[in-house]
Amino acid sequence: VTTRVLVNGAADDAVAVNDRGFQYGDGLFETVAVRDGMPLLWSRHLARLHRGAERLGLALPDAAVLTREAHALCHGLARAVLKLVISRGPGARGYRLPASPQPTRVLSVVDGPVTLDATDTATVRLCATRLSLQPALAGVKHLNRLEQVLARAEWGDDYSEGLMSDTAGNIIEGTASNVFLVADGVLCTPDVSQCGVAGVVRELVLERAPALGIRCLVQPITLDLLYRADEMFLTNSLIGVRPVTRLEQRTYAIGQITEDIRQTLKQIDAIV
Amino acid sequence: VTTRVLVNGAADDAVAVNDRGFQYGDGLFETVAVRDGMPLLWSRHLARLHRGAERLGLALPDAAVLTREAHALCHGLARAVLKLVISRGPGARGYRLPASPQPTRVLSVVDGPVTLDATDTATVRLCATRLSLQPALAGVKHLNRLEQVLARAEWGDDYSEGLMSDTAGNIIEGTASNVFLVADGVLCTPDVSQCGVAGVVRELVLERAPALGIRCLVQPITLDLLYRADEMFLTNSLIGVRPVTRLEQRTYAIGQITEDIRQTLKQIDAIV
Numbered sequence: 001v002t003t004r005v006l007v008n009g010a011a012d013d014a015v016a017v018n019d020r021g022f023q024y025g026d027g028l029f030e031t032v033a034v035r036d037g038m039p040l041l042w043s044r045h046l047a048r049l050h051r052g053a054e055r056l057g058l059a060l061p062d063a064a065v066l067t068r069e070a071h072a073l074c075h076g077l078a079r080a081v082l083k084l085v086i087s088r089g090p091g092a093r094g095y096r097l098p099a100s101p102q103p104t105r106v107l108s109v110v111d112g113p114v115t116l117d118a119t120d121t122a123t124v125r126l127c128a129t130r131l132s133l134q135p136a137l138a139g140v141k142h143l144n145r146l147e148q149v150l151a152r153a154e155w156g157d158d159y160s161e162g163l164m165s166d167t168a169g170n171i172i173e174g175t176a177s178n179v180f181l182v183a184d185g186v187l188c189t190p191d192v193s194q195c196g197v198a199g200v201v202r203e204l205v206l207e208r209a210p211a212l213g214i215r216c217l218v219q220p221i222t223l224d225l226l227y228r229a230d231e232m233f234l235t236n237s238l239i240g241v242r243p244v245t246r247l248e249q250r251t252y253a254i255g256q257i258t259e260d261i262r263q264t265l266k267q268i269d270a271i272v
Numbered sequence: 273v274t275t276r277v278l279v280n281g282a283a284d285d286a287v288a289v290n291d292r293g294f295q296y297g298d299g300l301f302e303t304v305a306v307r308d309g310m311p312l313l314w315s316r317h318l319a320r321l322h323r324g325a326e327r328l329g330l331a332l333p334d335a336a337v338l339t340r341e342a343h344a345l346c347h348g349l350a351r352a353v354l355k356l357v358i359s360r361g362p363g364a365r366g367y368r369l370p371a372s373p374q375p376t377r378v379l380s381v382v383d384g385p386v387t388l389d390a391t392d393t394a395t396v397r398l399c400a401t402r403l404s405l406q407p408a409l410a411g412v413k414h415l416n417r418l419e420q421v422l423a424r425a426e427w428g429d430d431y432s433e434g435l436m437s438d439t440a441g442n443i444i445e446g447t448a449s450n451v452f453l454v455a456d457g458v459l460c461t462p463d464v465s466q467c468g469v470a471g472v473v474r475e476l477v478l479e480r481a482p483a484l485g486i487r488c489l490v491q492p493i494t495l496d497l498l499y500r501a502d503e504m505f506l507t508n509s510l511i512g513v514r515p516v517t518r519l520e521q522r523t524y525a526i527g528q529i530t531e532d533i534r535q536t537l538k539q540i541d542a543i544v
Contacts, residue, residue, distance in 0.1 A: 013290075014286035021294050022378075023357070024415065025297025087294070097421070147409070152369070153329060
């Protein structure tokens, strides 16, 4: 496995111990599929990064710099995963923001398969670890990920993904993916305004569904709805659209709506 | 300002970019007052670190190693602040725990005044940023600190500290301190089982109050109780016990119970 890393534009593999990313998780990240040297859905990833930066009051590096460095890092790689981390940079002791923050940008790429267009399916379980309700951070792909770490520690290899509920008991997302259901012919996915991450592929599915004649609702997903749904799929930037065939003991068919969404998203190369 | 840093026992000032502390905030920290070369309340800080490590399933370095490195770092410093960060160490992509985690330990000391026995007072404000309810992480001094970062960004120099409420509206703590009130002659402090940090000085106050003839309750603190309280003070390992003289427009006297607690805690040198 080849890994290449740029820290603030220079080949490096370390950040300062007083970086607020390390001290407080004070920053944002993006995980991007790379194909034939190109980061996919790049403008959407940058747009989400900007929305997150506004929420945290974080000054981002210039988009042109990020794009240039991403392309340099991905050059020549047929299939890879690019990760960007933007932290608020070094700081003195205490939570107070530095007077003149110097954000740290870490771009790293790992060579290897991206399964965005694969025909893989997923099996899922329900996690005991809940997502707390925090509108100030909801939707944002920030570096405070202990809830996901605890949830992922609940199982090993026996499932592809775990579904997480919020503290009210509604299903919100997978530990590293968004979730969609089809019930009564309607595609639905949870709201992420109180917790969860607003995934770029989730956004794309919500945008594209109407043109495919698919009615799509953002609505609470109860356990009951989960069990009585006809189809389920997961989305993220690396797996694209992945049908769920089993939730613990309950099996699901790969239905027509899932197939239609998946076929559309397979053309994702065209929408870099 | 002199800063000395040890990373895994060696003089260094950086951690790997793939450290899960930087990637996910996957770790714990302690902030410790140093006087005359000695880290104060050391065994209590270690005990809390161990409780946090159990909650996160984090393998800690040996306590003897931490103690040796802390003493080496603090040697010869009359007044200083020692910070320990223990992260889960380097990891591959994804939330899943490494098969054989190699935790990273960062001990850093900053020379300078510790006001543990100072007669300073504090002024406080109410923060708009709320603490989310998450029993899986409550009480633990972990590295996911974005709520505190956002709360501290709400004001500048005009107040010493900001009080944070939970999403139900009850006061829980300051951004970097615990809070105590005296109302109707009873000392009270919020429960930290749903959110907040279980501070070592908070613990000490709860232990010592009964012997001083002070009745002490862990109970919800509403805004109403906050305004009608007779005394208020903040605690943490660096400020010790600090009386609050003002909450925005409302002033507070420094009362007898606060004084009694403060006098007792001034002997904190003796209880290293």
